[in-house]
Amino acid sequence: MQLIQVTNKKLIHAFHQLPYSIYKHDKNWIAPLRMMIEDIFNPEKNNTLKKGKASRWVAYKEGKPVGRIAAFHSSNYAHQFDQPTGGVGFFECIDEQEVADALFNVAKKWLTAEGMEAMDGPINIGENFFHWGLLVDGFIPQTFGMNYNPAYYHKLWNNYGFKTYYQQFSYNLDITSPDLPERFWKIAAWTAKKPGYTFENFTFRNQETYIRDFIDIYDQAWSKHDNYKPIDPQDLRDMISQSKLILEEEFIWFVYKEGVPIGFFMMIPDANQLIKYFPSGKMNLLKLIRLYYLKRRKVINRCRVIVMGVIPKFQKSGIESAIFYQLRQVLLRKDWYNEMELSWVGDFNPKMISIFEAVGGKKTITHQTLRYLFDREKEFKRSAIIED
Structure with missing residues (x-):
């Protein structure tokens, strides 16, 4: 070999x-x-x-x-x-x-x-x-x-x-389904309309403002956990630039309290529903044009939640449910999207797991992040649980 x-x-x-x-x-x-x-x-x-x-x-x-x-x-x-x-x-x-x-x-x-x-x-x-x-x-x-x-x-x-x-657990959700927990949506609607809270969706035009707000929220929400690592603004710029063809501005939401950023939610269309039409994995100008055409034809009916965060002070205020409420209004309008994947949440984050289950998510996929210690005598420790 x-x-x-x-x-x-x-x-x-x-x-x-x-x-x-x-x-x-x-x-x-x-x-x-x-x-x-x-x-x-x-x-x-x-x-x-x-x-x-x-x-x-x-x-x-x-x-x-x-x-x-x-x-x-x-x-x-x-x-x-x-x-x-x-x-x-x-x-x-x-x-x-x-x-x-x-x-x-x-x-x-x-x-x-x-x-x-x-x-x-x-x-x-x-x-x-x-x-x-x-x-x-x-x-x-x-x-x-x-x-x-x-x-x-x-x-x-x-x-x-x-x-x-x-x-790592991923959940499936039809956010437009009338069978979703009614109590959850009532609380979500009530929270979304509370005085002092404003909700904004991302725009490419103002992306620098939203990148700054994203990092501010992310640092406060995750900095005390051992899975935290600082995000470089350029990493987010690169991701936005490389994904611009498929990103939907209304799939990315920010929450503000009296103008201060306190929460975010980011979801992307499932580009794999387009990529599967290009099995060679190679792209050229004609294929990019076809990919754009397929997107316009609304071939994508599934989206994927990739990250969500709320600063600690507001993590028990129902803000997460209020964000889902905003998003639900978007998906009721863009009704060709009928499936949402909430992916992924780590087993170290029981609160987020409970939110995904409360909104009606059904666990469908499990991944694992594995670790190998070079010193085989060293004690192995699993990732610490995020405490309330």
């Missing part, structure tokens, strides 16, 4: 082509757009890489590619834990433990040389909105940005020695 570091165009092509052999008989897999994955490894497109480093490898056996992996670290992730922690992701592998072990070993060796003492995976080089977690339940076509993998991957990771750091 050979493990070759990706250093040229030929190996980049092999890195992107390998999943097609893994999923050739799996109808649930939707090939991601190659340019979006490649941008993750480009410091000019991925601001996180300016604060860290990444490497990737392709495994060959008898001359054929049989696996791949990426390893990475960044200053805003590595040093928030008991030990410097890097990450591994974009893992694909045939059902052979020998190959998987070789991939994990090369990543571990590289991360060790970079000063890391543990690795989390499968995760992304950047925000945890996208490409985060190992799918262990709910093997259905995933929404845009959600990881999909064969069921046997869980065995490969566990046999190597990875342990569950936290579980």
